[in-house]
Amino acid sequence: MLIATLLLGLVIFSVLWLIHGPRRDAGIVDWWWAGGFAATAWLEWVASGRAGGLQLFVTVAVTIWAVRLTVHLVVRHRRRGGIEDPRYAAMRARGGPNWPRTNLVTVFWLQAVVQWALAAPIHAALLHPEPAPLSPAALWLASAGCALFVIGFVIEWVADAQLSADKADPARRSRLVTTGLWAWSRHPNYFGEAVLWWGLGLVGAAASGLWWVLVAPAALTVLLLKVSGIPPLEAVLATRPGWTDYAARTSAFLPRPPRPVRPG
Numbered sequence: 001m002l003i004a005t006l007l008l009g010l011v012i013f014s015v016l017w018l019i020h021g022p023r024r025d026a027g028i029v030d031w032w033w034a035g036g037f038a039a040t041a042w043l044e045w046v047a048s049g050r051a052g053g054l055q056l057f058v059t060v061a062v063t064i065w066a067v068r069l070t071v072h073l074v075v076r077h078r079r080r081g082g083i084e085d086p087r088y089a090a091m092r093a094r095g096g097p098n099w100p101r102t103n104l105v106t107v108f109w110l111q112a113v114v115q116w117a118l119a120a121p122i123h124a125a126l127l128h129p130e131p132a133p134l135s136p137a138a139l140w141l142a143s144a145g146c147a148l149f150v151i152g153f154v155i156e157w158v159a160d161a162q163l164s165a166d167k168a169d170p171a172r173r174s175r176l177v178t179t180g181l182w183a184w185s186r187h188p189n190y191f192g193e194a195v196l197w198w199g200l201g202l203v204g205a206a207a208s209g210l211w212w213v214l215v216a217p218a219a220l221t222v223l224l225l226k227v228s229g230i231p232p233l234e235a236v237l238a239t240r241p242g243w244t245d246y247a248a249r250t251s252a253f254l255p256r257p258p259r260p261v262r263p264g
Contacts, residue, residue: 001047001127005040005119009112012036017108021100026092027085029108030073036115037122038066044126054142054207058125058200061149065196068153072160079167087232114223118197120216121204128208138206145202152196155181155255159188176240184255186237186246190229191253194221225253 012032020026041059048055077085084092091107092099134142162180167173181188194217201217204210223229230252237243249258 001044002123005043005123006112006116008039008043009036009116010109013108013112014104017104020108023082024092025082025084026088026103026107027077029088029111030085031070031077033111033115034066034069034073036112037119038063040116040119041122041126044123048126052207054203055126057146058122058203058207061146061153062122062200065153068157069160072164076164076167079164079173086236090232090235118216118220120213121197121200124204124208124210124213125200128210134206138209142203142206145199145204145206148199148202149196150199152192152194152199154192155195156189156192159192163189174240176237176242176246178242178246178250181255183250183258186250186252187224187230187233188255190224191255194224197221 013029016028016032020028041062045055045059088107091103095102159181162182163177166177166179185191197217197220198214201214204213234247234252238247249260
């Protein structure tokens with residue numbers, strides 16, 4: 001089943017690659033980012049034939065998260081008028097004439113493999129034999145994981161809703177969002193994403209007894225902080241008016257009250 005879910009991801013991302021060519025829009029790769037995790041959860045849940053509480057929670061929770069995030073990404077893309085995400089546009093500019101071919105491996109297939117690897121908590125919870133019965137420590141761990149998932153999901157949802165509401169005004173689409181959760185963190189949606197995946201990691205560890213699955217949320221956090229999340233996005237945001245003051249007073253990731261900015 002692990003190989004089957006990896007192959008499914010490679011096939012679907014390959015189809016998206018074929019679609020993106022005429023559109024000149026590699027950003028559609030993100031449309032299957034969340035959906036791929038939900039598809040993995042359902043396939044593995046059905047294949048395992050297990051209907052325990054933790055397995056049901058993981059499957060349903062990942063599905064709800066995936067539907068919400070996918071709808072948000074698609075609506076955001078349409079609001080932009082179908083214009084390619086600036087991060088992918090920058091990659092296209094750097095890639096030169098070979099970009100439409102090389103990005104099959106460097107963007108689409110790479111995303112399929114990363115998605116499959118980061119789904120380790122899902123694989124563990126749904127495919128690995130569950131310790132029976134769960135120890136009191138494992139029950140507490142699972143409860144903490146479920147709570148973290150819900151907290152992270154709400155933070156990400158609220159942050160995206162505030163962002164969408166602000167960008168609904170055409171006059172503000174090129175401006176920074178600096179109110180609500182965005183006054184406490186420059187990337188509260190990424191923070192919520194990391195929190196909910198740490199929650200899934202704890203649930204996966206509790207359900208399987210495999211602590212190494214926590215490598216997945218740790219890797220996701222590093223990707224958000226250092227690789228594909230904050231760095232390329234802030235390279236774009238830094239060109240907008242007010243960025244210097246906003247960055248000086250607002251935490252990059254962990255939410256906290258804004259710092260006072262001294263004149264000069």
